Amino acid sequence: MASQRVLPQSKETLLQNYNKRLKDDIRSILDNFTEIIKTAKIEDETQVSRATQGEQDHYEMHVRAANIVRAGESLMKLVSDLKQFLILNDFPSVNDAITLQNQQLRSLQEECDKKLTSLRDEIAIDLYELEEEYYSSSYSLWDGTDLPLCEAYRRRDSWASPASGSALAQDDREDLDGPPSQETNSQHHLNGHGAMEKP
């Protein structure tokens, strides 16, 4: 991989700025710490009185300690900026994260659909029996145009074998005529018989 890349000016400037901040902050921490240690050394000969020198050293140590803390906080800010830059511009890891997330979501979707499909197959069997039970009872209120599932299967079977079903076909035609309550069912049978008896 080439170490020299032509980056847009803003990105290159930003990264150079990060480098500069890092060097400045580390230098600030080390220099100020070293100076505090040097200032802590007690000297016998001073240009001003010991009290004044002590006061001056005290103030200098305060300022240098504050500088160390400021440099530490600046380093924390730099780390935060680097994290942000990494999240936005580290394309290899962003691509990996997107691929992984897509894989997880797709596998969840496939599992969900697979379970729904198997549920559908199981429910279809039970629903067939339920409909047969319901539509053959006195509670059903269907009209001939809206076929229940069991009736649809029965008709499909009768279409599949036409030779066996002239009476059956007649019953089916009669069923289309009216609502299939128990009383009307008996009427259908009567009509069917009546139709058969007519010349």
Added chain:
Amino acid sequence: MANERLRALEDVEKEIATTLQCAGNVLLELSKDKHNASFLDRQLAQFQSSVNRVENELNGQIRYLTQVATGQPHEGSTYSARKDCQMALNRAEYAKVKLGELERTCEIMLDQSM
């Protein structure tokens, strides 16, 4: 991979805090009348190693970013997979609602027949 780099940066933050802590301990020990020399040496060594680790790690991160940064915005997204997954979960929820209705209907019919 992204998590490792971010985790490394979080470790750097802890290292910076350790650096300042060690510097404070050294100065605190120097302020006492009687110094513990071994403690001073340990804290000083830890301070120097922490500063070096911070500098090396951050230099490495900036070098890596110089190599991979393109200046263009990333246009990838997980929206389509997320939408498909959400629709699958909606289908499952709908099936659950319908099964609940069927169950209630069957219970009512059973109660009426008894």
